[in-house]
Amino acid sequence: MAHTDRDMTAAVDVLVVGAGTTGLTLALQAHDHGARVRVVERRPEPFRPSRALILHPRTLEVLRPLGVTEALLDLADTAPTARLHLGSHVVEAGLGDLALPDTAFPHLSLVRQADVESVLTRALADRGVPVERGSELVAVRDEGHTLRAVLRSAHSPEEVVPCAFVAGCDGPASTVRECAGIGWHGRPYAEEVVLADVDFGGTYDPSGAQVFAGREGLLFLFPLGEQAPWRLLATRASREGAGRDFGQPGPPVPQAELQHLMDNAGLEALIERLAWSARVPLQCRLARRFRRGRLFLAGDAAHNYSPATGQGMNAGIQDAVNLGWKLGLTAGRLGPGTEVLLDSYDGERRPAARERMLLTHTAFWAETSTGRIPSWARAVAAPLAAPVIPAVLGRRRLLAEAIRVISQLRVNYRRSPLSVDGTPRLRGAPRPGDRLPDATVSVGGPPQRLHALLARPGVHLLLQRDADPPPEVVTDPRVTVLRLTNSPGRGLLAVRPDGHVGFRCGAADPAALTDWLSLVGVVATA
Template sequence: MAHTDRAMMPPVDVLVVGAGTTGLTLALQAHAHGASVRVVERRPEPFRPSRALILHPRTLEVLRPLGVTEALLDVADTAPTARVHLGSRVVEAGLGDLALPDTAFPQLSLVRQAHVESVLTRALTDRGVAVERGTELLTARDDGHGARAVLRSAHGIEEARCSSVVGCDGPASAVRESAGIGWYGRPYAEEVILADVDLGSAFAPFGAQVFAGRDGLLFLFPLGEQAPWRLLATRTSADGSGRDFGQPGPAVPRAELQRLVDDTGLEAVIERLAWSARVPLQCRLARRFRRGRLFLAGDAAHNYSPATGQGMNAGIQDAVNLGWKLGLTADRLGPGTDVLLDSYDGERRSAAQGRMVLTHAAFWAEASTGRVPSWLRAVGAPWAAPLVPALLDRRRLVAEAVRLISQLRVNYRRSPLSVDGTPRLWGAPRPGDRLPDATVSTDGTVGRLHGLLARPGVHLLLQRDADPPPDVLTGPRVTVLRLTNSPGRGLLAVRPDGHVGFRCGAVDPAALSAWLSLAGVTAAG
């Protein structure tokens, strides 16, 4: 087997396998917190067309400190509308400017996954990190002192040395297989049908269109990449054997797609079919997200149905959680950092279990052909349609639904990184909770809290009368901010992913130092 001169390349801290949205975000977050990174991707070109189409508010929040959110919003529809067809009734809904005062992004943003990947790739390039396409991971292992990975590319075979390997390489993850991590779950009996279609000028784009029928839902998004419309339908799978879950499979005949459109009652003709595929689905969760120096994130760790749009968003949030932990411990991995690194599995696997319940219930209502869900879509929903506008007018109700699906309520209260000091600081977010956005005053200047924290690292928020922390506890990875509109002597320590880590009613240098050490921030910063 031919070896390449690349086998002599110096080791890096983090080898990221997979250059989808999860892998690119992981690389950015780890790099922003001090790690050297490599990103390898077996595909020679970016995957097209996009599968994911929605960015949630929480996802935009966690990406903001990496400096990419504005570029994403520039290519997104941040005020999307939807027409929901329930039998003969049509209900219009707006998904922008929701009643979410504690976030800077109170909307569901429609954006193609391909555009998200382009923005993230450009940000990595600006930081001097190039994606190595056409490079496949063959095996990876923990050698007791770090990790070793065998890579194959056009240059030959390379054994790469690194501190950690992160598998962001999808459902058929080579990293998961190398780590010997099993996963449990099952295939769905239903599949997704995707297509880019041109429905002609008689059907002009007006936001997303959703059609509820006895056999499932059909969506039309004005986000096609090779034609004006992206069609997404859920139907019973035609073939249960030999499926590559989550990956586009055989093309769908135009006649079959036209029948799907006709079944909705929509008087539209597919004038041009640019692309189509069947996508088999499964619901699975890895039994662990870490084994030694090998980690899993995104679709390599969990697979869901497309209901509520979790895939891309969950992977990005995994990456932000793990990336800062690998970055801050890159130069000193060992027993002293195991609590921090193990917290990734405890925090994100628990969140994934909650998402699995949510998506499974939503997909049952959306796609199951059982008697009850079929009746609900075909009979119950049209009957209840007159009540829907009144419900949508209750903006707080809609906002709470978006808060749930976008993971704004996820907390890590049981994490070892969530610490309450003495005396306790009452009236503040609990350790492990997401820090909500708010209007604050700092040195006489009024601004939004999340905007002030939109940079990598740990943030110490001091109340107005709090003692300053000792200089030895601050440094390039720790930012101190005094909130002059918040009376009291306490402080909050906010993790790089926007969750509260430490809370105390007074500045206790010893307790704060212990938490900063636990979080991977040394006295030198």
């Protein structure tokens, strides 16, 4: 496994640049799959206050093998409610216990990004990997057999770190992306987000999240303020002088402007105390590639979304889980045989990012555009439709399907070179590239949930009841073998560390299985 005792200038396998949720997750995933990891963050202190407030079901699934999910759930509201204010109508929607039987997390979870970062940072510290704050990447030099990253900090004007890979998790203004010479296409939005922590005193005291739909856009209230009870989020046309540091909190917003936004949205409350506020300029951009050589991009360094549907933190974590195991299993054995595995990150996550971009762009237009159609829909059509909305929301499968799409439970990598169908095909099982659904299974004892059995790093081989055992050469400790005694047949599935099916076969094929294990970086030994 990864080394924890090292000289600060010693070589590492993965240098992670950026200690937000994406970088922290990537460091954990790479470490737990065998890499020596170092994490640097130019900010001397953790970023506060939080911008993201929601964890999706799929995000909790991919974090589970890293051993952090229970700690996150302890800090989250896993049965949130949202009250939709549509004119004079109020519609309540429950976002917990959705009709999602194939996941252990059938709910949206309200949790501050700051709390997520704290849990991930503690998990890294427990593994002997500190976050080095106040340390900034200046340049990267590719010397063929290795990279040399140049760091600068208050303690050292220049430190040269030999490393196999550099993972850029350093946000929209990514230094790693600049060093890699990777293009960044898209455009700024004409709208900006307004964030604030506010206290209404006794003038307004509802329960749960609140959403107000008005002609000028949506206004959200979450009971997750960090400096006051309520976090306010609203959109409006961008103001001149707001700056172009996209995604980062900019100048404060006067209390009178916030009160005006609330009044226009129909929120009948008075701000008694404004603890903090900021204007956040937004953009919609996608990197032209997520890899160049040994430099990789993840999270906001690779794609920038609007806040609609809560993709930022979730998409970044899912990027990190996809990339982290590939870097970890490749560490120490770079060569032509690893190119397919490393290239698969861009081939899998960039198409997923394009889909997210279309989803968020469409949702953001519906939420914020002041054009005639969306304004009419929010201010006129939605209140008229309010009486039938509870019946629609009552169709739990319909709401659950929307959550599947939003949370990337539907994302698949069927076109990836890592998705292999053996001969004969295994019928009735998930296709290679698909997410493995959770289910109740037996492995020789009482029934258990499948995802709980797979909640550890590495590759998992699932054998049907009558399948031949895997070949003797499969002795790598990063491969776990489970025989599902409640599943008749002679087939098997190989499940990747990120929970996607990689190999499927209807009967034992030792050569094909060994080839696939070699492809994904698990070295078979005699």
